Amino acid sequence: MKNKTLFISLTLFLLFAASFFALADEGMFLLDNLQKLDLPSKGLLIPVNDLWNPQDGGISSAVVSLGGCSASFVSPNGLIVTNHHCGYGAIQRNSTKEKNLLEEGFLARSLEEELPTFGTNVYVLQSFKNVTEQVRKGVKKKMSPKEKQAMIEKNINKIVQKAEEDKNVSARVASMNSGMWYVLYKSLRIKDVRLVYAPPQSIGKFGGDIDNFEWPRHTGDYSFLRAYVGPDGKPAAPSKDNVPYKPKKWLHVSTDGYADGDFTMVIGFPGHTSRYLSVSEFNYYRNFYFPWRLNMFKRYIALIEERMAENPDASIKLASWYASMMNSQKYTQGVYDGFKRTHLSDQKIAMQKEFVSFINSKKELREKYQDVLPQIDVLYKDYMTFAPKRYLYRWMRLASSVMGSAATIVKWSEEKQKKEIDREPGYSDNDIARRKERMKYSFRNFDAEMEKRALLLFFELAHELSDNQKIETIEKIAPGLTGKKRREVEKQFIDNMFANTTCTTLDGRLKLFDASQKELNKSNDAVIHFALSMEKEMKPLDEKAKTFDGEISELQPKYIEALMAWKGGSLYPDANGTKRLTFGYVKGYSPRDAVEYDDYTTTRGILEKYTGKDPFDSPQKLLQEIKVKDFGRFKDARTDKMHVNFLTTLDTTGGNSGSPVLNARGELIGLLFDGNYESIVADYIFDKPFTRSICVDIRYVLWLMQKIDGADNLLQEMGMN
């Protein structure tokens, strides 16, 4: 070997090719970074400038955020397309027992027929700029990490407040790569958003939870909204005087489809990834976080199922929470299985070893970075001594609204004594108003028996914490007892608590919300009593957690900086809800030996999966039309079939839902709506052979619009006539 560095690089390349740092397909790129990617050589057929430029925004400015989902303008009249599951809330809020739009679907045949969404906002990105200097202003070396962190947060608040002086603007300062640099994003917030069109959920949610995260998929996961502004063109509260918003850019639809290997792009707002975890950080997830969740979900879900099976009323109340738990369990299992499949632990260890060698190879690197990883390790070792206990308490509050609201009531009784600006995050006057609203809404699904059983389970889980993490408030309920006997005493304890509290009623909760700390302290309410004890026990840990946050926030940017030095270039920042472009290719995969997945599904699969029962029900009209096969110009010319969904190697995650999938000419060919099961672990590692994004084919959407729903008005508006 002539060159040792080259040798190491090659070895690493072989070790991690197509995984940790590979750039083909992997990467959620910031818009001002696209020129570096040499996209034309990757397959892009239009100038990179057309995707984004500071002058007219480029094609990417047609892509908007719904806050948690992505979407895009598809007409000059503010028509927006997104996923069905992104429009779900808006559809649900317009549904009644008599007219269930989720079941029936909805189509407005004119602007007048469009429905209010009651709370959906559209965020149109206007500008972004690096504000790192402002954010770090006043941060001094001699400050403690906690003080530095507080200063940074204060600066960020100032920047946001200033930007939001314009009432139409929604501002956010995003920390890139754990605080390496900071970017201020300013968006137009459009508050009058209306429901235009949605298929019935037997199309839009076909396959339901069973097909969730699965391929092959046959879901028509799309819906249409429209953005409205005041007659002056500026965002306005919902009003019948408002007029359709005129976006600067909207997407053009292509019915050309795709072939295996075709270049594609997604622009959207991916939520969260953790691709650069050091071994110490990763071990927290691998050794505690995911195994604990898996164990908890398994036992908790069994309890929910038992309760649902025995009581029809509880079954209805718990249905949505149950679905959410099932989804979380599947996600957790997916990450866990992915860790195993990718041998991520071994990869991390091997990679970090090479990384450390690199740091040690040069004096200036050594001096700058050699302490970073050991310090992170020390921090995480300490973190592990109290994080599990806190995390368990978090879930205990989620699993029992009685427990959750009591904890909030206790915390609020303390915070309300402070000036608003000094309160903990989440306790501003606005936050409290929202919490009360949520309380009212969620109380509808309250099932006391379920919460009692859940609490008993979390007591059990608390006993299973390691010796140094036991929760005293729980341990002292049945001291000295174990097993069945302890469970009996604890069950009695919980029954007593629920019999002697007003937290089991909505009125009771709301009244307690207004109580002072003094009043709570002398209250006889058993649940408040228990919550006071829990909060008191957790308080020192909350302080420890703040210190940990401050310290880790100081180390992480250094760690990423060193990683970048090692990789000899910039690393795309982990997803953080900011606008990104990712590119990839249409491609199937082989999930296991002798099994090949095509990169597209067809209407054949709908007939195969159809059972007549949710989630595999389908409108009869759809089944008939599929059999008639009159797919017209929406049929794929190569396969002579109607494509339903397709697969790409695009690098996406939660938040990308509803993103437009673009072809090499920047035209809309589909909507991203899910990832395959094997892609779940991509939040931690992009495992190229297995990671796929699932998209609905825009031609299937158009065909449904034409053939099933007669949405000719919209087809015309999109220029599809």
Added chain:
Amino acid sequence: MKNKTLFISLTLFLLFAASFFALADEGMFLLDNLQKLDLPSKGLLIPVNDLWNPQDGGISSAVVSLGGCSASFVSPNGLIVTNHHCGYGAIQRNSTKEKNLLEEGFLARSLEEELPTFGTNVYVLQSFKNVTEQVRKGVKKKMSPKEKQAMIEKNINKIVQKAEEDKNVSARVASMNSGMWYVLYKSLRIKDVRLVYAPPQSIGKFGGDIDNFEWPRHTGDYSFLRAYVGPDGKPAAPSKDNVPYKPKKWLHVSTDGYADGDFTMVIGFPGHTSRYLSVSEFNYYRNFYFPWRLNMFKRYIALIEERMAENPDASIKLASWYASMMNSQKYTQGVYDGFKRTHLSDQKIAMQKEFVSFINSKKELREKYQDVLPQIDVLYKDYMTFAPKRYLYRWMRLASSVMGSAATIVKWSEEKQKKEIDREPGYSDNDIARRKERMKYSFRNFDAEMEKRALLLFFELAHELSDNQKIETIEKIAPGLTGKKRREVEKQFIDNMFANTTCTTLDGRLKLFDASQKELNKSNDAVIHFALSMEKEMKPLDEKAKTFDGEISELQPKYIEALMAWKGGSLYPDANGTKRLTFGYVKGYSPRDAVEYDDYTTTRGILEKYTGKDPFDSPQKLLQEIKVKDFGRFKDARTDKMHVNFLTTLDTTGGNSGSPVLNARGELIGLLFDGNYESIVADYIFDKPFTRSICVDIRYVLWLMQKIDGADNLLQEMGMN
């Protein structure tokens, strides 16, 4: 249309193409029928005569029966290759706690090391001829169907007895197409068969029950035996003086492999198919037989699982029966799902309609056949009034050895009063001796508690029979009661029975076997008492069943004859355990939209499936060698991989297990060992797009022999050096 018949044929072809009567891939052909198939045009590269001819037997004479399995000679020294699951019993009988050959595998490095199989026989077909005339001798028109049937059976017995005067010959008269014609098969019965080589079951049974009937598959399902004869070359009882049998023909092994679409053949002994059922017959299966079995298995298996979970000892005793029930359930579900997938009911109805039109189209056909289908229908309508009851009783005896042996004891006390020649089938002196042996063997797995619970379930199932089929003996246990109360009384009844019988002990059963009818009648044994009542109640139904058999046996040949007239040629007879050849092609399939199954699996899948736990355990040496990838000349030249199993469109069923898979030159390229899940229904309809046979690649076998087990002696003997 110029020709109406052609038009109808074309319509039918379009309706049933690739299904009911399609001949490509479908068909289990008799050896003397091969010339009609024009095999060279289908892909055969050797003269058809080389496959079978009356002179030297041809290649097919290397294929032998093991009685329930197929196998083939692969050396001039009587070396036989078959499936691991076909050699299973022989391996098991040589296993001890100390030396478990199932787990360790076994290889004899010389003739001396070969092990006795304790009961495995090899049947080498010597000749076959049509004996229809002799079988029908003395059958008169004026006889009742029952009398005719009795005469036929008598004639068959005579023919067999005569043939078996030569003590080395095993003879059988097979009824073709429900008695259209009869063929006498004479085979050499070789009684000294030894175990030569078997891989550990972690290879030979890799995937176990989970992978049973599934693709993709990775099972090394093979074992080697050797046939021995006396020094005079004639079959002899096992003895150390015996010498290896010299077969006339043995198969030559090819390591050339196959490509997608390659011509292949299987020669073997398929057990049973029912491809030509009329609508009335089919309805019996679709409306009663399979739904009843599905319901019964679901509830019965739940009971077994409950029992196994609560008692470790019972768990061991029930393991094998449980596996068998799971397999039966999967088979039953597979047929049931297949009926639905193929819309077989609709197909049958449409086809029969066309068939009836054909019969009605010509006077001579009408006169000859028009009554056949209506008569079959009448018979089956009557059959349905008592068949369910009898079938339930059959399963009751299977599910409880206490009940089963009591029923046999009662029946035998009656039969033993007759001359041997007049007794019912199954009650000859030899049969009784065998029954006693089986009783001893099976008693080891007796679990009284399980049998009590099973009986209670079958009482429940009896109550669910339609009103006209209620079993009086059971109904009168708790007259007037229903639900829980009835169950309690019946449980008490069963407990009492089991407390007051000697049928729960082996000694007791064997003693009762020797009791006279008179002694039984006055016995106080509660189970015998119950069995006497059941047998008495069933007796008239047994007589009805005999009449039904006689009548249906007279109609069925006519029905098939008419079918043949309709199809304008001969129909291959349903499988009946006689030697057949089937040909097809190497081919994958698409089980559902967007999923493609390759036609071969590779060692990659073993690594993927490996869990370290049965049934996905693998020898460490195998895992290592797979990673080393030193597959040498056994690697597939086209894919550059080691193939493990492969798929063909060959038409096979139970009994074909162990059959050699031959290439277009008649060389051995694999062993057939299973069908895919979708092929299960092929016992009723050959659904071409989905029906596949699963074969182990002979190159995987050879590689294991060379690399893992060092079976060079056998490789050399097979000419592989």
